[in-house]
Amino acid sequence: MHNQIRYYSVPGGHIHSNFTCRGGSIGVFTQRISHPELNSLSPTKAAARIGLPLCGHCFPGEAEQVKQQAAAKAADDGYCTQVHVPSEIMAKVARLYRPHGECPACGRDVAISKLGKFRKHKRP
Secondary structure (H helix, E strand, C coil): CCCCCCCEECCCCCEECCCCCCCCCCCCCCCCEECHHHCCCCHHHHHHHHCCCECCCCCHHHHHHHHHHHHHHHHHCCECCCCECCHHHHHHHCCCCCCEEECCCCCCEEEECCCCEECCCECC
16 A cells, blocks of 8 residues: 555645645644645645645645746746846835835836835736
């Protein structure tokens, strides 16, 4: 008998490989949905079937691959893939009530999140 991965999803969250995530993102009262029909699939195929991203703690290698695929799909959909705000822009806008800056990839004026990332935006 070979080792099969069990998949659990959290509504509006990620796909996990066990009932309690090592990263601590699943609480005692968090609703979990078991997906026994996906046990024979690879993590990447299971994520595509369910439509939720993989947990970075439970699937460290595959989660990065899925993120890259999502970024490539977003680029195909007309969205700019620039996410991280350069430090020189962040230094200028960090104290603003609603920080925004020019995206170096597409030149648009884009809102910046509290985590220092450009919000999702379409290319001009």
